[in-house]
Amino acid sequence: MSAFIVERGTQGFLAGKKENKLGMRASETAEIIFDHCRIHKDQLLGKEGEGFVQAMKVLDGGRISIAALSLGIAKGAYEAALRYAQERHQFGQPIARFQGISFKLADMATRIEAAELLTRQAADFKDRGLKMTRESAMAKYYASEVCVQVANDAVQIHGGYGYTKDFPVEKFYRDAKLCTIGEGTSEIQKLVISREILRS
Ligand SMILES: Cc1cc2nc3c(=O)[nH]c(=O)nc-3n(C[C@H](O)[C@H](O)[C@H](O)COP(=O)(O)OP(=O)(O)OC[C@H]3O[C@@H](n4cnc5c(N)ncnc54)[C@H](O)[C@@H]3O)c2cc1C
Structure with missing residues (x-):
């Protein structure tokens, strides 16, 4: 190839x-x-017969970009949900006071930080010229799945308004799904990660 x-x-x-x-x-x-x-x-x-290796190298770097893209969408959705949860009152109090909502926010914030650390680790490996097949696949896999979960929770926290175009979370929800597919699906990331783990 x-x-x-x-x-x-x-x-x-x-x-x-x-x-x-x-x-x-x-x-x-x-x-x-x-x-x-x-x-x-x-x-x-490049050289004849090196196309597959070139494509794999491009994907290693590209996956860090998708991890970063996932983080951006997740942060946007989380920030919108955090704001809305403090503004929206039901049963005489902001909905953020309900544990069902505040625990969602806690999960969202924790997952986003973990995804950011994986993404920064992969980017650091790349900056230092180290092999980062495993790190970039882990960052892309985790950050993209977090992105979908966070966008889903953000729509849920917005209730009916979350399903309308009056608030940004509807767009985050639709955009998020690409991240678990493009530059290799989550299943393919798990294939790459498991191969790297079993190789060592
Ligand atoms: C908006 C968008 C933009 C894109 N842009 C580009 C682009 O610029 N350049 C480019 O080259 N491509 C691009 N793509 C293509 C993208 O990279 C592929 O769609 C993606 O890698 C998945 O491949 P596929 O669609 O052939 O899915 P398939 O390979 O048909 O997968 C279908 C399902 O089977 C699963 N599956 C497949 N193989 C395995 C396996 N071995 N083990 C377990 N499960 C498996 C997948 O995870 C998935 O769930 C883009 C796609 C989209 C949606």
């Missing part, structure tokens, strides 16, 4: 349909189609 640079406009290289997505709608995603596309050998990227 080898990697190539294919310029837009090359015969046989076409953009397909734009996907109609659940979330992340400000970032366009489209198919790319190769149909009898012939390219010159000068368009080879």
